[in-house]
Amino acid sequence: MAINKERFNELLDRLSDKDLELVSELMERLSQKKSPHREVPLDDEPTTQDDLDAINKAKEAYLKGELINFKDVEHELRS
Structure with a gap:
């Protein structure tokens, strides 16, 4: 999906200060990469x-509702 700076700014305006901090850190990391077109x-x-065992174990955990807490994901992104 192509996004222009105007749309990007609209999306940024919707974020809370806490979310904005997380997005800002992610943008900093991405902008420090050497190639803008990484694959x-x-x-x-x-x-x-x-x-296969790990995939099956993950599916079972999902079906049991043993999901990853968003706070854990946020912590991982900040590390």
Whole structure:
């Protein structure tokens, strides 16, 4: 999705001060990267039994409602 600076500023105006701080830190990190057009390489490694076990465990946790707390995600982004 293409976004222009005007739309971006509209979205920024909607954020709380706390959210604005988090977005600002993320923007700082992104702007410090060398290439503005970074791509994540395709993972061409074969799926292992450990991978499948982890996927199944995650699905089970999701179905049980054992979700990640947003505060934990926010902390991880700030670290």
